[in-house]
Amino acid sequence: MTARVTMPIPEPREWTVPAGKQVRDLLRELNLNPEAVIVVRGDTLLTGDRIIEPGDEIEILPVISGGRR
Amino acid sequence: MKCVKCRGQAVLELRRHNSAFCREHFYEYFERQVERAVREFEMFSAADRVLVAVSGGKDSLVLWDCLLRSGYRADGLYIGLGIPGYSDRSAEKVRAFAESRQVALRELSVPKEFGFDIPQAGKRLRRPACSPCGLTKRYLFNREALSGGYNVVATGHNLDDEAAVLLGNLLHWNTDYLGRQSPVLEARGEGLVRKVKPLVRVTERETAAYAVLRGIDYIVEECPMAVGAQSHLYKEVLNRLEQVSPGSKHQLLFGFLERGRGRFQSSRNLDLRPCEECGQPTTAKVCAFCRTRHLVSSAG
Numbered sequence: 266m267t268a269r270v271t272m273p274i275p276e277p278r279e280w281t282v283p284a285g286k287q288v289r290d291l292l293r294e295l296n297l298n299p300e301a302v303i304v305v306r307g308d309t310l311l312t313g314d315r316i317i318e319p320g321d322e323i324e325i326l327p328v329i330s331g332g333r334r
Numbered sequence: 335m336k337c338v339k340c341r342g343q344a345v346l347e348l349r350r351h352n353s354a355f356c357r358e359h360f361y362e363y364f365e366r367q368v369e370r371a372v373r374e375f376e377m378f379s380a381a382d383r384v385l386v387a388v389s390g391g392k393d394s395l396v397l398w399d400c401l402l403r404s405g406y407r408a409d410g411l412y413i414g415l416g417i418p419g420y421s422d423r424s425a426e427k428v429r430a431f432a433e434s435r436q437v438a439l440r441e442l443s444v445p446k447e448f449g450f451d452i453p454q455a456g457k458r459l460r461r462p463a464c465s466p467c468g469l470t471k472r473y474l475f476n477r478e479a480l481s482g483g484y485n486v487v488a489t490g491h492n493l494d495d496e497a498a499v500l501l502g503n504l505l506h507w508n509t510d511y512l513g514r515q516s517p518v519l520e521a522r523g524e525g526l527v528r529k530v531k532p533l534v535r536v537t538e539r540e541t542a543a544y545a546v547l548r549g550i551d552y553i554v555e556e557c558p559m560a561v562g563a564q565s566h567l568y569k570e571v572l573n574r575l576e577q578v579s580p581g582s583k584h585q586l587l588f589g590f591l592e593r594g595r596g597r598f599q600s601s602r603n604l605d606l607r608p609c610e611e612c613g614q615p616t617t618a619k620v621c622a623f624c625r626t627r628h629l630v631s632s633a634g
Binding site: 273274275298299300301302303305308309310311312313314315326328329330 | 335344345346347354357391392393494538539541542543546547549554555556557560561566569570573574576577
């Protein structure tokens with residue numbers, strides 16, 4: 266009863282997490298600021314209150330970009 | 335979490351607006367914010383020809399998508415910077431976008447045209463690559479807009495970009511830059527095309543969300559030349575503030591634009607003349623880009 270969570274950047278990372286927890290708790294455990302990422306499942310996005318389901322494939326996308334200006 | 339408009343399942347929470355939206359109402363929110371920026375800052379109208387500077391990243395492709403959806407006459411400009419691997423992958427994203435929408439894309443290659451790439455330029459100048467990169471892009475945006483008959487160049491700078499630049503300028507009290515920071519840099523008769531930032535009212539996170547929800551395929555990986563850039567630190571600090579106090583980035587930037595900027599005067603020399611070598615407007619005999627181009631070539 267787990268879900269697979271990936272994050273492509275800055276280095277590709279992958280976690281297997283127990284299902285049943287809220288997205289916001291997952292981000293907290295991974296020490297990620299919810300203001301700096303979006304959480305993708307399939308072709309949609311998950312808000313912080315959504316529950317991670319067994320078998321979910323979830324991608325966390327950091328959103329910061331840009332160089333020195 | 336429910337959409338504040340229709341009570342359907344929300345896909346994104348926007349704490350700074352005390353809101354959450356479903357897919358369709360998020361599109362509506364986002365596109366309205368872009369349109370509001372275009373109108374409020376009088377960036378351009380339907381009569382203008384807009385050249386969108388596209389990098390293959392989420393911001394510029396989302397900007398192009400939004401302008402096309404709103405019916406603006408917007409073509410793309412992609413500049414190949416010669417960054418190994420990254421430039422090829424980003425060019426593919428841009429070409430695929432243009433092809434899928436059957437819109438015009440202008441392409442340029444810095445290595446082909448000038449004989450050096452951006453990583454080489456940084457090394458030879460002993461400066462971060464972002465420095466010659468920014469100079470080269472600004473130069474080519476203006477040159478290509480003029481030669482192509484476009485009267486506006488639009489870039490994908492968003493609220494986070496602008497707030498981070500502002501924070502940097504405040505930390506260093508760059509009063510000259512503070513006097514100039516604006517979502518619109520006006521055209522000048524001497525050959526400077528108007529430059530605008532229509533995403534100034536939306537955050538980087540909202541832009542990424544829009545890209546994913548709309549199915550816009552963008553290059554997710556960060557430019558390898560920008561890793562460790564100071565602007566990333568400023569953005570992280572601002573996001574930490576935003577987490578504790580939603581709306582901080584907007585308050586910082588728009589408070590400055592409304593109440594702060596007028597207190598700083600740019601001391602920039604406004605006497606522009608054509609560069610003796612390339613004809614582009616400059617305040618010197620030879621423009622900064624041509625001077626840099628010579629330095630890079632002679633150090634090679």
